[in-house]
Amino acid sequence: MNKTIKVVDKIISFILSTLVAILAIGIILTVFLRYIFGISYSSFEEFLTISFAAIVFMGSALSIREKQHIQISYFKDSLSKKKQEILDITIMAFIIFVSVVIINYSIKWISMVGSIVSPSSGIPMGVYYSLVPISFFFTIFYCVVDILSHFIKINPANCGYFDDSTIPEDNISCI
Numbered sequence: 001m002n003k004t005i006k007v008v009d010k011i012i013s014f015i016l017s018t019l020v021a022i023l024a025i026g027i028i029l030t031v032f033l034r035y036i037f038g039i040s041y042s043s044f045e046e047f048l049t050i051s052f053a054a055i056v057f058m059g060s061a062l063s064i065r066e067k068q069h070i071q072i073s074y075f076k077d078s079l080s081k082k083k084q085e086i087l088d089i090t091i092m093a094f095i096i097f098v099s100v101v102i103i104n105y106s107i108k109w110i111s112m113v114g115s116i117v118s119p120s121s122g123i124p125m126g127v128y129y130s131l132v133p134i135s136f137f138f139t140i141f142y143c144v145v146d147i148l149s150h151f152i153k154i155n156p157a158n159c160g161y162f163d164d165s166t167i168p169e170d171n172i173s174c175i
Contacts, residue, residue, distance in 0.1 A: 002155045005065075005145055009157055012062050012138065016055060023051045042120035050128050057135035064095070064142040066157040085150050092143040099136040099143070106132040 026048045033039045063069045076084055106129065114126020148154060 001148075001152075005154065006158075008138075008141065009062070009065060012058055016058055016062065019051045019055050019058075023048055023055065026051070043118075043122075046118060046120050050131070053128075054131050054135075057131055058138065061135055061138035061142055064092075064139060064146060089147050089150060092146050096140050096143045099139045103133045103136050103140075106136070 026044065030040070030045060030048065033041075060069070076087060079087065110126045110129045110133075114124060114129055116125045117123070118125055118128070145154060
């Protein structure tokens with residue numbers, strides 16, 4: 001189980017790192033082309049916009065695994081350790097419920113309007129919209145992993161790593 005989770009972590013981290021690099025280079029390139037040469041490619045800008053959305057959606061799923069999501073812990077810190085665990089499980093269960101609802105409605109949404117072709121790139125919008133159910137699937141996956149970590153031994157995430165050889169295993173902490 002830990003091996004599967006680690007593989008999924010690495011795949012998502014690699015995708016996110018690649019998208020951030022593409023986004024940074026792409027924005028520099030589009031600004032350079034627009035202001036130096038007066039050239040603008042709407043399909044490329046559309047791709048950069050979708051890349052940004054993918055970074056946000058997939059990054060939010062990964063932030064659950066790495067426990068890097070925003071939280072106001074004033075109330076939680078005043079609870080006992082057992083009540084904190086119950087609260088954590090309840091919150092993750094609620095996130096799973098919301099994610100299932102979003103996946104359900106996004107699939108309906110894609111089936112209704114996904115065949116519309118983007119005027120600038122010629123790609124069906126369903127390809128772009130599929131980012132929503134895919135990212136929420138990973139959100140559910142990481143919420144289940146978080147819930148299971150309260151009952152079985154699951155290794156913590158390697159936060160901010162590029163590969164496992166750069167950070168010693170016993171020195172990893174996301175919090």
